[in-house]
Amino acid sequence: MDEQPLVERLRPFDATIFTEITALAVRHRAVNLGQGAPGTPGPDEVLEAAVDAIRAGRNQYAPGWGVRPLREAIAAHQQRHHGLEYDPASEVVVTAGATEAITAAVLALCEPGDEVVALSPAYDSYAAACALAHARLVEVPLSPPAWRLDPERLRAAVTDRTRLLLVNTPHNPTGRVLDPDERAAVAAVAREHDLVVVTDEVYEHLWFDGHVHVPLAALPGMRERTLVVSSGGKTFSVTGWKVGWACGPRPLVHAVHAAKQWLSFSNATPQQYAVATGLDLPDTWFDGYRADHAQRRATMLDALDAHGLEATAPEGTYFVALDARQLGPAAARIAAGAADGPTDGPTAGAQAAAGDTADLDGLALCRALPAAHGVAAVPLQVFGSDPALRPWLRLAFCKPHDEIREGVARLAAVRDAA
Ligand code: PMP
Numbered sequence: 524m525d526e527q528p529l530v531e532r533l534r535p536f537d538a539t540i541f542t543e544i545t546a547l548a549v550r551h552r553a554v555n556l557g558q559g560a561p562g563t564p565g566p567d568e569v570l571e572a573a574v575d576a577i578r579a580g581r582n583q584y585a586p587g588w589g590v591r592p593l594r595e596a597i598a599a600h601q602q603r604h605h606g607l608e609y610d611p612a613s614e615v616v617v618t619a620g621a622t623e624a625i626t627a628a629v630l631a632l633c634e635p636g637d638e639v640v641a642l643s644p645a646y647d648s649y650a651a652a653c654a655l656a657h658a659r660l661v662e663v664p665l666s667p668p669a670w671r672l673d674p675e676r677l678r679a680a681v682t683d684r685t686r687l688l689l690v691n692t693p694h695n696p697t698g699r700v701l702d703p704d705e706r707a708a709v710a711a712v713a714r715e716h717d718l719v720v721v722t723d724e725v726y727e728h729l730w731f732d733g734h735v736h737v738p739l740a741a742l743p744g745m746r747e748r749t750l751v752v753s754s755g756g757k758t759f760s761v762t763g764w765k766v767g768w769a770c771g772p773r774p775l776v777h778a779v780h781a782a783k784q785w786l787s788f789s790n791a792t793p794q795q796y797a798v799a800t801g802l803d804l805p806d807t808w809f810d811g812y813r814a815d816h817a818q819r820r821a822t823m824l825d826a827l828d829a830h831g832l833e834a835t836a837p838e839g840t841y842f843v844a845l846d847a848r849q850l851g852p853a854a855a856r857i858a859a860g861a862a863d864g865p866t867d868g869p870t871a872g873a874q875a876a877a878g879d880t881a882d883l884d885g886l887a888l889c890r891a892l893p894a895a896h897g898v899a900a901v902p903l904q905v906f907g908s909d910p911a912l913r914p915w916l917r918l919a920f921c922k923p924h925d926e927i928r929e930g931v932a933r934l935a936a937v938r939d940a941a
Pocket of ligand 1: 646691757767
């Protein structure tokens, strides 16, 4: 058999960074600030509803579109939180997490060679979805440290092959929430070029300090061209359930369903009933969820500050982006060691071996941190091709407070070990 049976276009996506870093974190019993897997249980009502659904025998195939109570709950949620109206019978489809909704949208809407324009750094499944569809991901860089969208860069990225705009806000991994000017700019480009927009809103309930998340679909002329994607796994801290959805005008949702049915056909039935229960929780629950994460964010920012590490307060999501050059020459030396080691990371070079932070390789550093300092983080450079991402790390704060503090202390110890 061929030694490398994986088709060439999928080879760059062989193992996701989350799989790799989490495996290292487990092996070295590290505090895992890498993967965005919540360290908190979901709401009791939601967990109980899943158990009840299993006991009630709701264990056979769900309809491909999703069980009716969930589709109704999704439509009611969109109306209550965002003022967006969707017909649960024809404008909502349930998917295996937001991931499947996005992949199905790209597969369903892109011909080979079509271009998908996305903000970069971009959640890593986007590029893989494009590879599956023989489409091309075109990045619009958000540059550190402000990570703002430059409308001119967005305009410049659109060509006559552009089929989709894929826009994630609140944004993983930078923690940005697109502001009214940025939202208006995206909408203007979409309307001018008559593009379909896929909005990844899995962090729709996680915004802070008045950086309110407003779906692009709520802007004039946008509902009719937008597929809104979100995830019950994210909102209810049950990421292992993989229950997500897409809402939009009937033809777009119909197209997503057409692709989705050949990916998974349908999704776990009891969890769909449970997510419906979650979506119907009162506003006080959603406010409490946001307040709880605001506290974890404060714990993360306070811990970084206490150790003299500077980071911009994220406007949304549960991630903080950190410039690891602040960890000093020791970080570069650790990274260089990892690059020479068995994990075979990209060579950090002689400069790094000498402890020069100017060219710090965040990927090599993240590969080394679990063994060297008992902490795991994710490198931003795997989310995009902009060289400016190279020294940046992503830290997740959807974790118990003591884990956040311990993880940051271990990270800071890198610098102090110099
Ligand atoms: N989009 C973004 C921006 C994400 O951060 C994630 C999860 N990390 C997903 C999509 C995937 O969501 P799901 O687990 O529902 O597939």
